[in-house]
Amino acid sequence: MAEDKWTGCVKSLKGVILDMCGVLYDSGEGGGVPIDGSVEAVKRLKASDLQLRFCTNETQATREKFVAKLRRMGFDISVNEVFSPAPAAVAILKERGLRPHLLVHDDVIPEFEGVDKTNPNCVVIGDAAENFSYQNLNDAFRLLIGLEKPVLFSLGRGRYYKETDGLKLDVGVFMKALEYACDIEAEVVGKPAPMFFQSVLTDIGIQPHEALMIGDDLVNDVGGAQQCGMKGLQVRTGKYRPSDERHPTVSADGYVKNLAAAVDAILKHRGQ
Amino acid sequence: MASRCALKAVLIDLSGTLHIEDAAVHGAQEALTRLRKAPVAVKFVTNTTKECKRTLLERLHRLNFDIKEQEIFTSLTAARNLVEQKAVRPLLLLEDSALEDFSGIETSDPNAVVIGLAPDHFNYQMLNKAFRLVLDGAPLIAIHKARYYKRKDGLALGPGPFVTGLEYATDTQASVVGKPEKTFFLEALRDLKCSPEEAVMIGDDARDDVGGAQNTGMRGILVKTGKYRAGDEGKINPQPYLTCESFPQAVDHILQHLVQSA
Numbered sequence: 001m002a003e004d005k006w007t008g009c010v011k012s013l014k015g016v017i018l019d020m021c022g023v024l025y026d027s028g029e030g031g032g033v034p035i036d037g038s039v040e041a042v043k044r045l046k047a048s049d050l051q052l053r054f055c056t057n058e059t060q061a062t063r064e065k066f067v068a069k070l071r072r073m074g075f076d077i078s079v080n081e082v083f084s085p086a087p088a089a090v091a092i093l094k095e096r097g098l099r100p101h102l103l104v105h106d107d108v109i110p111e112f113e114g115v116d117k118t119n120p121n122c123v124v125i126g127d128a129a130e131n132f133s134y135q136n137l138n139d140a141f142r143l144l145i146g147l148e149k150p151v152l153f154s155l156g157r158g159r160y161y162k163e164t165d166g167l168k169l170d171v172g173v174f175m176k177a178l179e180y181a182c183d184i185e186a187e188v189v190g191k192p193a194p195m196f197f198q199s200v201l202t203d204i205g206i207q208p209h210e211a212l213m214i215g216d217d218l219v220n221d222v223g224g225a226q227q228c229g230m231k232g233l234q235v236r237t238g239k240y241r242p243s244d245e246r247h248p249t250v251s252a253d254g255y256v257k258n259l260a261a262a263v264d265a266i267l268k269h270r271g272q
Numbered sequence: 273m274a275s276r277c278a279l280k281a282v283l284i285d286l287s288g289t290l291h292i293e294d295a296a297v298h299g300a301q302e303a304l305t306r307l308r309k310a311p312v313a314v315k316f317v318t319n320t321t322k323e324c325k326r327t328l329l330e331r332l333h334r335l336n337f338d339i340k341e342q343e344i345f346t347s348l349t350a351a352r353n354l355v356e357q358k359a360v361r362p363l364l365l366l367e368d369s370a371l372e373d374f375s376g377i378e379t380s381d382p383n384a385v386v387i388g389l390a391p392d393h394f395n396y397q398m399l400n401k402a403f404r405l406v407l408d409g410a411p412l413i414a415i416h417k418a419r420y421y422k423r424k425d426g427l428a429l430g431p432g433p434f435v436t437g438l439e440y441a442t443d444t445q446a447s448v449v450g451k452p453e454k455t456f457f458l459e460a461l462r463d464l465k466c467s468p469e470e471a472v473m474i475g476d477d478a479r480d481d482v483g484g485a486q487n488t489g490m491r492g493i494l495v496k497t498g499k500y501r502a503g504d505e506g507k508i509n510p511q512p513y514l515t516c517e518s519f520p521q522a523v524d525h526i527l528q529h530l531v532q533s534a
Contacts, residue, residue, distance in 0.1 A: 130396050134392075141429050159442075179436075
């Protein structure tokens, strides 16, 4: 049985990192709906001896608003347990003295409040959804092509995500478009960048082999975590597609029905 | 000379080779008339995603070029041919000005995507629609993959970035139908009943016109008009069969060296 392949690592685990959209809830109109059993699964993990963090490439809201939404759905989550790309990008911009032109969702702009955006010398692209118009992409392109050394930051590199009314293009698609147009390579902030996962592990204070990542995105959650030395589990919810299990380059350490099933197996094998 | 095949056909690029915007290249009309007296077929080939054949033809006629509609082969025609060959119903991500070249094609309940340059349609909703179709197995047909082009108000994104984005989203490769693809040149030659070795291509784009044609087995002549920049001839390997000042000199060479006088 497929479960056996990954449960071998469970006893030595010290921490679990959960992706959010597609694992905890399905997004869509009105904020989205929790996935069956996920609210309870988070509670059980928190009650266990495992450390728990949340790691999302969500860039359509500030962390505060995002966490508030999840709390309304019934999840026991606080802001300091959540890692998202926008705050990480702000830290990098400040460290390198860069002034960004933002092509992001209106609701995430407050995260960049303290950053100097005059006379921009780089572009930050996030999941801008409806803001991905030809005009806005062209503005970002012109700024980049006019720079002596174009710098493009992408908040994640996902291909698509699932909302209640269907699959939607994610930031990675528009990152690729700008990369091709300017013949450059973007710097990814967020999953699957190893730096991003590492910052979560550092926060918990554990080694990669002591951590398990659970996500619905094979390449960015599972593949990214594995590259970092962690184990990666894929849930068959959210954007999961059966063809993921035959992916040419990324193979999860295990596949589970949903988060609830994963937590059942983890706690059972730890004798809890 | 690479080949001693008798020349049967001449393919000629339009913008940058016969005319630059609304001005003809000096002496180009007269050179075309001379070329037509030789025993070779002539065809005009262009990468266009916005202008239908009729618009192209009207401009050429205004500039006094003796050209017939059936002699023009564009990337839109190539896309239409592919759509017909695959018997698919395309979602057309094209400017309204290009749609005329697809008249009569069934587009309801689409099961394919044809993507050109369509700033008016490149919004999130439409791109999602195209993405979902391709993810469900619809073929993605790209008119061409240019990175950007020059507009009066500055540089602007071409279709290439959007094609590349959709390829990434769906983990598929688009079928690119325009220059410099081999299939484009072969399609253009098809009804002329000649092999690539019996044809020559004249254009101002080293990579898309000359490089593409030479990769297909044709001879390529680069003209130093239009988008030509000094040193372009060195940017492709093998180098152009010939580089000359402008279209009339290219015709002189063809008449003197490649065809037997009638």
